[in-house]
Amino acid sequence: MPKTLKQLSRQVQKLREKINYYNRKYHVDDSPEISDAAFDKLFEQLLALEKQYPELVSADSPSQRVGSEVSKKFENLPHRIQMLSLQKVTTAEEFAAFDQRVSEGLESNQDIEYYTEPKLDGLAVELIYRNGLFETGLTRGDGSSGENITPNLRTIRTIPLRLSEQIASKYPLLEVRGEVIMRKSDFEKLNETLRASNQTTLANSRNGAAGSLRQLDSSITASRPLLFYAFGISDRELPGIDSQQTAIELLKSEGFKINEHAHSSVGKSKVEKAFNKLTKKRPTLDYEIDGMVIKVNSFEEQTMLGQIARAPRWAVAWKFEAEQAETILLDVEFSVGRTGVVTPVAKLKPVKVSGVTVSSASLHNEDEIKALDIRIGDTVVIQRAGEVIPDVIEVLLEHRPKNSKPIKFPSRCPSCDRAVTRPSGEAAYRCLNFSCPSQVEGRLIYFASKAGVDIDGLGEKLARQLCQQELVKDPADIYFLKKEDLLPLDLMADKKAENLLAAIDKSRRAELPKIIAALGIIGVGETAAKILAAEFTDFDKLLIAEQETLETIAGIGPVIAENILAFFSDKSHRRMMDKLKAGGVKFLPYKLKSKAGVLLGKTFVITGTLSKPRPYFKKLIEDNGGKVTGSVSSSTDYLLCGTKPGSKEVKAKKLGVEAIGEKRLKALLS
Numbered sequence: 001m002p003k004t005l006k007q008l009s010r011q012v013q014k015l016r017e018k019i020n021y022y023n024r025k026y027h028v029d030d031s032p033e034i035s036d037a038a039f040d041k042l043f044e045q046l047l048a049l050e051k052q053y054p055e056l057v058s059a060d061s062p063s064q065r066v067g068s069e070v071s072k073k074f075e076n077l078p079h080r081i082q083m084l085s086l087q088k089v090t091t092a093e094e095f096a097a098f099d100q101r102v103s104e105g106l107e108s109n110q111d112i113e114y115y116t117e118p119k120l121d122g123l124a125v126e127l128i129y130r131n132g133l134f135e136t137g138l139t140r141g142d143g144s145s146g147e148n149i150t151p152n153l154r155t156i157r158t159i160p161l162r163l164s165e166q167i168a169s170k171y172p173l174l175e176v177r178g179e180v181i182m183r184k185s186d187f188e189k190l191n192e193t194l195r196a197s198n199q200t201t202l203a204n205s206r207n208g209a210a211g212s213l214r215q216l217d218s219s220i221t222a223s224r225p226l227l228f229y230a231f232g233i234s235d236r237e238l239p240g241i242d243s244q245q246t247a248i249e250l251l252k253s254e255g256f257k258i259n260e261h262a263h264s265s266v267g268k269s270k271v272e273k274a275f276n277k278l279t280k281k282r283p284t285l286d287y288e289i290d291g292m293v294i295k296v297n298s299f300e301e302q303t304m305l306g307q308i309a310r311a312p313r314w315a316v317a318w319k320f321e322a323e324q325a326e327t328i329l330l331d332v333e334f335s336v337g338r339t340g341v342v343t344p345v346a347k348l349k350p351v352k353v354s355g356v357t358v359s360s361a362s363l364h365n366e367d368e369i370k371a372l373d374i375r376i377g378d379t380v381v382i383q384r385a386g387e388v389i390p391d392v393i394e395v396l397l398e399h400r401p402k403n404s405k406p407i408k409f410p411s412r413c414p415s416c417d418r419a420v421t422r423p424s425g426e427a428a429y430r431c432l433n434f435s436c437p438s439q440v441e442g443r444l445i446y447f448a449s450k451a452g453v454d455i456d457g458l459g460e461k462l463a464r465q466l467c468q469q470e471l472v473k474d475p476a477d478i479y480f481l482k483k484e485d486l487l488p489l490d491l492m493a494d495k496k497a498e499n500l501l502a503a504i505d506k507s508r509r510a511e512l513p514k515i516i517a518a519l520g521i522i523g524v525g526e527t528a529a530k531i532l533a534a535e536f537t538d539f540d541k542l543l544i545a546e547q548e549t550l551e552t553i554a555g556i557g558p559v560i561a562e563n564i565l566a567f568f569s570d571k572s573h574r575r576m577m578d579k580l581k582a583g584g585v586k587f588l589p590y591k592l593k594s595k596a597g598v599l600l601g602k603t604f605v606i607t608g609t610l611s612k613p614r615p616y617f618k619k620l621i622e623d624n625g626g627k628v629t630g631s632v633s634s635s636t637d638y639l640l641c642g643t644k645p646g647s648k649e650v651k652a653k654k655l656g657v658e659a660i661g662e663k664r665l666k667a668l669l670s
């Protein structure tokens with residue numbers, strides 16, 4: 001018997017609850033309970049049901065986290081309550097003076113109860129929950145108003161889309177504040193991907209978070225590994241929330257991620273201890289912090305203390321010393337990556353920088369070396385800012401020894417000895433030898449990595465061996481490996497060889513975007529690969545696509561189009577494609593959430609009360625290729641109007657944007 005809508009709705013609700021639960025376990029509690037595959041399965045079930053019954057889609061469904069909205073620019077919205085900044089101290093004496101001022105302000109001679117939290121180095125945002133539903137999210141901006149980046153924040157898994165019913169009814173308006181950050185390890189991975197596709201890399205994880213949050217296309221944000229840590233609420237007068245600690249506990253129980261090193265510290269000396277402990281912890285943390293925030297715990301006391309200009313009197317940021325050190329440049333080595341780019345790496349006399357021993361630093365490229373005027377033997381200042389690999393930021397010329405040696409960029413590839421060239425307009429030298437061992441190895445590592453077809457067990461060490469033994473000359477060769485080829489390799493037992501062959505076999509059926517990304521075409525990362533896979537369901541058509549066809553695809557553009565063309569017109573790449581096919585790689589057709597359709601290129605704004613919830617219409621429009629944005633502008637094509645449309649209709653009229661009803665929308669769709 002077919003299910004009634006009510007039964008379906010219950011089924012969908014159950015699924016969402018399950019997904020939310022496992023999502024929280026994975027992203028908030030860092031203790032996953034089911035496998036990724038099992039999670040994906042639940043998620044696919046939900047997507048399928050929502051696709052079949054679009055009327056069941058709701059704004060708080062986990063399906064809404066994938067991101068699709070493209071904004072032209074972000075609108076500015078005021079903060080209801082100003083987002084303040086913090087006074088800063090850098091020494092125990094300065095903190096003692098702050099503590100003294102607090103005591104005087106409260107006319108208290110007892111130890112003050114503080115709440116101490118790591119100062120996360122990301123981007124502060126405010127999340128507005130109305131009746132429990134995540135409604136709007138803003139950047140801090142200038143403190144009085146910020147940018148509306150709701151679609152981007154929605155993609156962050158550690159931001160709950162709905163709060164519990166109990167909290168929703170107790171606090172119909174709840175504004176949660178916190179920091180969006182990117183883990184150091186994730187930042188490194190992102191930079192690697194950017195570097196690999198010749199895009200500008202990001203200086204530190206803070207820029208990684210900020211840059212990802214300010215993407216106009218929220219599907220790009222969705223692909224970036226961002227975390228939200230809640231650090232407070234904006235109101236000081238909510239019933240039942242009388243301190244920072246209570247607020248944090250409430251947020252925690254609502255599923256927000258709370259920093260594990262936040263706690264109450266009573267009295268000046270406890271705070272100092274907490275600061276020293278955090279300083280020691282810092283190098284071991286997988287996220288950047290630049291100090292400790294110390295807040296007077298009681299909201300009543302906070303209110304008594306008030307604020308000066310733009311910072312509260314009840315809180316202070318105790319900042320760490322900068323993470324710099326002096327050392328000596330011993331040598332410069334040059335390494336070659338999969339794209340043939342030759343990168344100079346500074347070899348340093350080992351030195352400790354905030355707890356970590358550093359012996360190499362990045363010198364980026366020849367221009368950087370010239371700009372620094374750096375020579376071997378120089379005393380240099382290095383800085384660990386965000387990246388695990390530090391940067392050389394300064395040369396102390398006064399310490400330059402007489403016998404210092406200028407750095408000579410190699411004219412031949414350090415791996416294959418072929419002459420290197422510096423293409424005009426590029427900062428990098430490249431080895432153009434496709435068979436260069438370092439490149440072959442780099443390509444294989446990339447092909448098998450998570451960014452590519454994701455072959456379990458095929459990492460750097462094995463890739464090196466496979467290339468050195470000349471078992472692999474290009475990634476496609478792995479599909480012809482036999483067990484007897486593998487067994488003579490180091491540390492390769494029977495079982496391991498079998499597992500590897502099974503993993504290789506599995507990758508034959510990898511999704512088309514994965515295979516395209518694995519090829520390592522410059523500029524074609526995960527997003528572009530998805531677009532291409534959706535456009536060219538018949539993979540062979542991509543191989544012969546022309547420049548004009550490629551560059552008109554939304555999200556590709558002329559530069560990437562040229563790279564694709566150049567890639568597939570190269571003979572060795574053609575041979576590799578043939579080998580992939582002969583080796584049994586499937587190139588299965590791929591379907592992007594239907595982006596094509598009759599409404600392609602049309603932008604809608606929805607207003608007023610319609611016969612079904614707005615997300616229903618949003619999905620309907622998007623499923624047919626249209627876009628839905630939040631505010632009417634000259635680039636809006638249609639205003640979908642329900643009853644009581646309000647100011648949007650007035651604006652639409654002014655701008656000459658056509659207002660339509662549900663009937664006309666249906667007509668457009670047919």
Ligand code: IVH
Pocket residue numbers: 084085086117118119120121122123124140179231232293312315317
């Ligand atoms: S509280 C008055 N708590 O620091 C309260 N801020 O200089 C001000 N930040 O814009 C914010 N970690 O980006 C607070 N645990 C934390 C924080 C924190 C990082 C940043 C935040 C804010 C800046 C203030």
